[in-house]
Amino acid sequence: MKLTLVTGLTGLILLATIVELLRRRQLREKYGMLWLGVLVIVIPLSLFPRLLDNVAGFFGVVSGVSLVLFLGIVFLLLVCVHLSWEVSALEEETRTLAEDFALLRAEIDAERAARLADGAQVTAATRDELVSHDG
Amino acid sequence: MVNGKRVLIIIPALNESGSIADVVGEVRGELPGVDVLVVDDGSTDRTAAVAAAAGARVAKLPYNLGVGGAMRLGYRYARDNDYDVAIQIDADGQHDPRYVPKLVDLLDDNDLVIGARFAGEGDYSVRGPRRWAMVMLSGVLSRVAKTKLTDTTSGFRAANRRVIEMFAGWYPAEYLGDTVETLVHTARRGYRIRQVPVAMRKRMAGTPSHSPAKAMIYLGRAFAVLTLALIRR
Numbered sequence: 043m044k045l046t047l048v049t050g051l052t053g054l055i056l057l058a059t060i061v062e063l064l065r066r067r068q069l070r071e072k073y074g075m076l077w078l079g080v081l082v083i084v085i086p087l088s089l090f091p092r093l094l095d096n097v098a099g100f101f102g103v104v105s106g107v108s109l110v111l112f113l114g115i116v117f118l119l120l121v122c123v124h125l126s127w128e129v130s131a132l133e134e135e136t137r138t139l140a141e142d143f144a145l146l147r148a149e150i151d152a153e154r155a156a157r158l159a160d161g162a163q164v165t166a167a168t169r170d171e172l173v174s175h176d177g
Numbered sequence: 178m179v180n181g182k183r184v185l186i187i188i189p190a191l192n193e194s195g196s197i198a199d200v201v202g203e204v205r206g207e208l209p210g211v212d213v214l215v216v217d218d219g220s221t222d223r224t225a226a227v228a229a230a231a232g233a234r235v236a237k238l239p240y241n242l243g244v245g246g247a248m249r250l251g252y253r254y255a256r257d258n259d260y261d262v263a264i265q266i267d268a269d270g271q272h273d274p275r276y277v278p279k280l281v282d283l284l285d286d287n288d289l290v291i292g293a294r295f296a297g298e299g300d301y302s303v304r305g306p307r308r309w310a311m312v313m314l315s316g317v318l319s320r321v322a323k324t325k326l327t328d329t330t331s332g333f334r335a336a337n338r339r340v341i342e343m344f345a346g347w348y349p350a351e352y353l354g355d356t357v358e359t360l361v362h363t364a365r366r367g368y369r370i371r372q373v374p375v376a377m378r379k380r381m382a383g384t385p386s387h388s389p390a391k392a393m394i395y396l397g398r399a400f401a402v403l404t405l406a407l408i409r410r
Binding site for chain 1 (some may be wrong): 216230232235236237238239240242246249250253254257348
């Protein structure tokens, strides 16, 4: 009974955390929905750990709890791989942005330099003109 | 212009304010009429300012991307500004710009030309795991590229328009990706690769590492990168 209390409470706290993060718009919906889906499965299991014993028996696993443990680890590994993949995609995107930014900055610098050079030429020409008028 | 071709020299530089002015100055002195683009790969020193003062065009990345990131930027610049040839040169001064016309000439019949150490000219030697890595890389890559390649990690390369176009859209930013993986990729797509012997000089600044542990790690990473490059599409 004590154990059921601990696992059930943990499940409920996790659920509250996810809902709160979604409410504050701190989690993208796709991740929020993923974890909510997980909790919908996990909370009944935390209250009734024997729920999966029959399914476990079918797969040759002695206890339903062991099956849940195994599936949980596989699921978490998959989530980690997915996150690495997302980070790789993000890095590729920021890399492209950094390159675009550097190219634009180089272009602006070149234009500014050209304009300054033009300006210098114009001032020199006007000065020459003034000098010739005076002379 | 070198032999009637618009040439861009791309120099990726990370914290090279000690040598970059001399390198840019030498390139401009030896090769008048050639444009120099220094890609500052997120340096924390005055590399960009020093390079600009020396007369190079400078593209400054907001943070460090690695040689591969800097080089793709360089190739994109070359493509956007319609250059016929793009040549990569190291910022530490070990590549002699007097070899550039030779590389450009060879681009008439090839798509990518590599300036290679250990190919007869100059004196440059390595031993231990680093040597094994180089033997492994050159053996496998020579077979893939169907031409003799002895210095596959050389950062002295010339690319024609076709290869510039390809590199502008695809250039790995990972470790050794800029050298090993690009060679596999280029060879697999049927581009002609050729190496020419060049003498390397001592670096103007900085020192190469000689730790045996680092050399072993290098060998392992080289093997991993090569294997990945071969099984990738």
